[in-house]
Amino acid sequence: MRKTVIPAAAAALALSLTACGSGSGDGAGDGEGTLVVGATAVPAGEVLSYIEDNLAEDAGLDLEIKEFTDYVLPNTALQEGSLDANLYQNEPYLDDFNASQGTDLVPVVDVYLPPMGVYSQQAADVTKLPDGATVAVPNDTTNEGRALQLLAAEGVITLKDGAGTDASPADITANPGNLKFKELEPAQLPRSLDDVAAAVINNNYAQDAGLSPTEDAILLESAEDNPYANLLAVKKGNEDDPRVEKLVDLLTSPEVKKFIEDEYRGSVIPTF
Structure with a gap:
């Protein structure tokens, strides 16, 4: 090979x-x-x-x-x-x-x-992040939209009607936890976990960093209709x-x- x-x-x-x-x-x-x-x-x-x-x-x-x-x-x-x-x-x-x-x-x-999964060293439940916490998300259009849709599906945020795969923080209409979003290169997201309350990380970079999606993610994307x-x-x-x-x-x-x-x-x- x-x-x-x-x-x-x-x-x-x-x-x-x-x-x-x-x-x-x-x-x-x-x-x-x-x-x-x-x-x-x-x-x-x-x-x-x-x-x-x-x-x-x-x-x-x-x-x-x-x-x-x-x-x-x-x-x-x-x-x-x-x-x-x-x-x-x-x-x-x-x-x-x-x-x-x-x-x-x-x-x-x-x-x-x-x-895709949400990972955190500060919380075991994505709905219980500290008020005003910072969440790191991918900085490319598609993966950021995917990350926000994952959070919206769990009720962490609400996105405006029609927000699709290119959703951005500007499309957030409700944010009960006053979360702040930090956009990073996808490969940098695992290393950000020491500095943010949570990070939404692509599967390959999570596994590269030794994270198990099924064991370590506090929220994991569903395969249904994905x-x-x-x-x-x-x-x-x-x-x-x-x-x-x-x-x-x-x-x-x-x-x-x-x-x-x-x-x-x-x-x-x-x-x-």
Whole structure:
């Protein structure tokens, strides 16, 4: 297995080289060679590593995994051609990214739901946070809206009618606990727990920080009617790449479903 971990600064340099014509995808989009897939470490990187170690060879798929530590660069790399696919995001985030960045990335298949959770070192119940407490939330449009919707579903705040996946603190119409909201990069949220009363943290960053969504979250997103399943994405026009089709078959196989259920025990939920 070839796996590369790309922190934000290093990835930025790599992407600048890609723009000059040195993309790393072997035969990107032509159906031949290595399929280069970008992912965050947990759970996407672990799911792909399971496939590489156990299923890819028999399926005739040569897979290379590149791990990223943020949510922007995997899409930028996919658009510019140094990745052939990525696995880490949900469709509302992808739609917002395309609209704001002018990219043409498309979903191929939903794979799993990583429930977002609220974590706190000061309270065991999200409805009993101290009056005037500060709650950290993701600073990108889609994940902030998702975080606020999670709090609203529990009655912690009320959002105006029609506030959707792009809800912001400006859409809050009732805030009984006088909560203050601190917007942070999603990767910084686990480290903020010493400084805030609670933080709404994406699943992958929570697990990276050693937090268990099922055991440590004081509020966890429900899987029912949830639009935030993580998906495999490609650049438009590459949906029918034979290598991508092989990966889709493996990602939605009984073996991968069992791996997700056994490995994450409800912290990540298969959606196929």
